[in-house]
Amino acid sequence: MRPLRIPWIQASLAWVLASWMRLCFVTMRWSRENEAAAQAVWDQGGGVLCVFWHSRLSLAPGAWPLDRAQPVKGLISLSADGEFLAKAMARVGFPAVRGSSANKDKAAQAKGGSQALRDGLRQLKVGGLAITPDGPRGPAGVMAEGLGVMARMSGAxxxxxxxxxxxAIRLNSWDQAILPLPFGRAAIVWDVVAWPEGGETAAVLADWTERLNAAEARADALVGAGRN
Known part of the structure; x- marks a missing residue:
């Protein structure tokens, strides 16, 4: 049995991860660029989609200012790994909307995805929904069409x-996820987009991919981190 399928191990590791993230968030020196664009979204209230690559998931709660921005829920897979992440993220202020995973059971996957879409759209009527568009299984850096569906249907x-x-520690995972270390430097670079009227999914997601990559590359440059 995989350790993350054992409830007490899952809960204990989630507590450890959440405690580690909180320590990092309060000791890191943050740089922020183009925050005015994000501030305009926070000021207007309502739904907002928060989008970042899966490899930077551990940094997202520290970057989203809960004192000024909309409350956010994270779209997290139905897998055991997803349950672990959901527990950890809830401890740092980001409860979960559970979505489908890369389950071999296609019927269960479709059912989970449909429920996640409904729950996600419901959340977008009142606040924020955080999405890693290349998660939960990759390929890394490739946006799934689900993000486009959410953006188009919600208008957020x-x-x-x-x-x-x-x-940072770079994990040997499919996305080469990074885990921050305390007392380091951190950066968030914001970019705000919206689904264009009559937009074609492939073209819109290609544009958003390019812009997210550019924002992440700029964040890497601000902290002196090398790109893969």
Whole structure:
């Protein structure tokens, strides 16, 4: 049995991860660029899609200012790994909307995805929904069409979040996720987009991919982190 399928191990590790993130968030020196664009979205209230690559998931809660911005829920997969992340993120102020995972059971996957879409659209009527568009299984850096469906159906603004920190531990995972270290440097670069009227999904997601990559590259440059 995988350790993350054992409830007490899952809960204990979630507590450890959340405690580690909180320590990092309060000790890192943050740089922020183009925050005025995000501030305009926060000021207007209502729904907002918060989008960042899966590899930077551990930084996102520290970048989103809960004292000024809309409350956010994270779209997290139905897998055991997703349950672990959901527990950890809830501890740092980001409860979950559970979505489908890369389940071999196609019927269960479709059912989970449909429920996540309904719950996500419901959340976007009142606040923010955080999405890693290349999660939960990748390919890394490739936006799934689900983000386009959410943006088109909700009409919510999309806040692209380029995130980075230095120093950091880079995990040997499918997305080469980074785990911040305390007392380092961190950066958030904001970019705000919206679904264009009559937009074609592939073209819009290609544009958003380019812009998110640019924001993340700028964040890497601000903290002196190398790009892969």
């Amino acid at each position: 603004p999309v806040v692209l979040m380029g995130l980075s920190c230095n120093p």
